[in-house]
Amino acid sequence: MATVLRNSSCLPSRLPFSSFQSPWLLSLRSLSQSLQTLAYQEIQASEKPYDSTVLVLHGLLGSGRNWMTFSRNLLLELQKSSPSNEWRMVLVDLRNHGRSAGLKGFDPPHDMVNAAKDLSNLVKHHGWAWPEVVIGHSMGGKVGLEFIASCARGDYGESVVLPKQLWVLDSDPGEVKSNDGDEVEKVLQTLQSLPSSLPSRKWVVDHMIQLGFSRSLSEWIGSNVKKYGEHYTWAFDLQAAIDMFNSYRERSYWSLLEHPPKDVKIEIVRAENSDRWDEHILRKLSSLTGKEARFDEGKVSLHVLPNSGHWVHVDNPKGLLEIISSNFIFK
Incomplete structure (x- = not known):
């Protein structure tokens, strides 16, 4: 179905998805170049005011629309599990990707730090409440890790509220060596x-x-x-x-996983057939997920998505939906 593209200064444009029984709403927004904030798509399952927000972050060379179908299905599951809580999904086009690639103001360096800061700028510009959940695939997973780390350090100011949960989908949290065969x-x-x-x-x-x-x-x-x-x-x-890919390879977030911020759950999803995980990484993750949680720290969990390569939302979307929905954090 066609969607209406409007500047953020206009009233939201929302259109129903007729293929769904629920009154699906879609808001597709592209922000003015002078605002220096990311383009995004916003979906809800009803016209009710939303209570909570999920940020969805795509991988390298992707865009938010790659995750549209999966996000709609996840919203359906959240409605079933918690009908009194109205969620919305914000599918972000990261800097240099999708519709954000056509916007001005995203100055270098093009790295994980600035990609995460873009999310903070987006939230602050619109006066949104801080997201309760962040879902990031591949490079987007590391942007999510940087977002959590920066929030915890206070890089975005005192008003920041840390997400309750971060989903890192098939993304190596450490340094990634260059490999011509990759x-x-x-x-x-x-x-x-x-x-x-x-x-x-x-x-x-x-x-x-x-x-x-x-x-x-x-x-x-x-x-x-x-x-x-x-x-x-x-x-x-x-x-x-x-x-951005070079920054993705160079950044390591093992220290964040070793000491996650209090009340934050970091959920790592490894695709069973992905080539991004060697034995050293898996042993390290196993030691982190197996240790007793401290009262002043968050928790790290590891999930394995069967019958899937790196493109988790394409290879096994039903399996991924089951993992996320059954371990989702509600208010």
Whole structure:
């Protein structure tokens, strides 16, 4: 269904999803360039005022819309489990990605620190209550970890309220070594080799397949090709995204996991067939999740998503939905 795109200074635009029995509402907002805040999509399951907020953070080269279907299904589950509590999902386009890539004001360095600070700026600009839950996939998982760490340090001011729960979906919390055999690095190297003006979306998909990438991955990359005038180009800022990927690899959040802030639950989800987890990482996580929780610290838990590779919301969305909904924090 088509959605209406409006500037944030306008009244919210909301349209029902007719394919659902619930009166689904969608608000699609793109903020003025001068505001220097992120673009986002906002969904609720009813017209009631929301009580609580979930921020959903996509991975490298993605956008918030990648998580639309999963987020709607999660809202359905939350309604069933806690009908008296009205949740909304805010699907963020991180800096240099999606519709945020077309906005001005996101100055370098393009790293996890500034990507997390963008979330703080978004909340403060709109006068929102701080989110109760953050869900981040891959690079978005590390942005979420940085957001928690920065909130706990007081980097965003005294008014900050820490999220009650952070979901880190198939994201290595430590430093990630460069590996030429890694699929993400291969994708980035391939995209760098392509011309800035692309022949067409189909050409990109066919080219990626010819280079040996899977059709599903190639079509996902192709979904990021947008037409501007008579030309096709990327919906993301490729070089800035590469900078973010380098920051993702360099940042480590083991110290945060070893001493999580009080009353915060950090839920790590490992995809069973993902190549991002070696034995050293798993032993380290096992030691953290197995230790007795201290009264002045939060808790870290590890979940395994079966029958799934790195693209958890595509490979096994039902399994992921079950893990999150059955371990979700309610007010």
